[in-house]
Amino acid sequence: MAPRRIIIDTDPGQDDAFAILLALGSPEELEVVGVSTVAGNVPLERTTLNAQMVLELAGRADIPVYPGCRRPMVRPLFTAEYVHGDSGLDGCDLPPPSAPLGAKHGVDFIIDTVMAADPGTITVCTLGPMTNLAMAIVKEPAIVARIREVVLMGGGFFEGGNTTPAAEFNIFVDPHAAHVVFSSGVPLTMVPIDCTYKAVMTPDWLRRLRAVGTETAVQAAGMAEFYQRYGNQKFGTDSYPLHDPCVMGFLLRPDLFQGRDCHVDIEIVSPVTTGMTVVDWWGVTKKPANCLVLRDLDNPAFYDLMLERLSRLP
Template identity: 80%
Template sequence: MSAPRKIIIDTDPGQDDAFAILLALGSPEDLEVIGVTSVAGNVPLARTTLNAQMVLELGGRPDIPVYSGCARPMVRALFTAEYVHGDSGLDGCDLPSPTAPLGTGHGVDFIIDSLMAAEPGTITICTLGPMTNLAMAMVKQPAIVPRIAEVVLMGGGFFEGGNTTPAAEFNIFVDPHAAHVVFTAGVKLTMVPIDCTYKALMTPAWLGELRALGTRTGVQGAGMAEFYQRFGNQKFGTDRYPLHDPCVIGYLLQPALFSGRHCHVAIDLVSPLTGGMTVVDWWNVTKNPPNCTVLRELDNDAFYALMLERLARLP
């Protein structure tokens, strides 16, 4: 058997971020989480950092270090999403304060140091929020770029439009300049946009199965998901709401569950109407060289079966 794939999770928890982290923790034969970096996004940095620590302890892995990262986007002011995630970012659960200390140093430096110390092509970066930390790492130390195995991100949208403005998805909208740095860096890049994640529909039946696990992870996870689902109920008028960020980890675990196309993606930095949009050249009309694999479809039943099976392993 091959060794687990080494990943750094860059995150702004967020209930769906929490599920992504837990899915990775439940898959140790496939993924080795060498560290977690927090970034301001769904809620401010102090809270995303605390949330990342608490989720790791919920999953039984307080030994995985959390490094606090960037408190604001590269250029613009911070925009947050308490209207979706609640004031804590993890409303719906009751988690104790973390016992493990924060990692020493800044999240950007942890990304740089980890990549420079490892064999090239052995660490994958999973970004679940705004891409500020990774972009700042690339700017501070460009030598890391060819050493990254792959960047897999949840962010962007095209065919479905946006979820924060009519054109822009939240993670890219919050820091489009960071996304531009990453998308133009020449790194191997896989994007899981809302065109794909909107099809990752969490059902009431699945939530019932999760709670019925009876574990701490199952009960607290179900509470988080039920709170998160309320926003979806209001927005879509349905009881089936997507969990976005776990799709990044699901793709790493079972890429055959997903399909997409290698194409050129650019970030709109200037338009007052479409700023933060990921402009996906799906039909290759510009003839610009592809820079990203854009996922668009997934097998929803198999994805949620995988997630339940892996979450059931956790305490």
């Protein structure tokens, strides 16, 4: 079978970097046709630079990076240096990128790629706020019927939120964008923190990753060790989840994940619960499902997969 063609829309972020590396380490299954960047974990200039550096770390400077939206659709930008460090990729030491940026805006890249491809052949993976994809849908609604699937890391329901009591970071940063996407009719799979909190990275796994000894593995281990410090402070544990790689894990091994089709609404009005993903898990509203919501995963098998795929990179 030909690999699934994917666009990665991202705001790196250490866990975004792991997602990108997992995709690049899986060329038989996933073809990364391009990367669009968005403001989120850190401002756009930095997320763009980080995406370039991660691609070059993996020896894939040939994959173009297209800077997208600098701010959310309606709200001011809220960033997460308190988690990821000032650079967004603290914990590693990567040289400046050598490849030039793509020659179009990230929103136009998404539109042009989807419209040029055969219908149903492009999957969009959103690892940050959904601003670029929402703006693409607003600018060219015809992409909705042509996208194979959108797989997003974002949201939470049973676990509440990780940025406010109700809202997960990616949705909270741009809830209006999420509302556009979730109400568009595009096929959706949501990987919320209800699932990703179970994707626990252990100290033993980190030691195994560093022991691989390649430049990619060593730099990735450094990123993860920095990222883990926030988990140590928040949860009081030496284990912490890597959220965004679960998107690629689902594409590679959907059998490792469990969930159900649900109706999901995005709260955009309440000052208390803005950004909440309201998941009708039990079907009480009788509204038609608009999203596959993942809730569980096989954590040991997921991390074995990620270690094996990262070990393939230089």
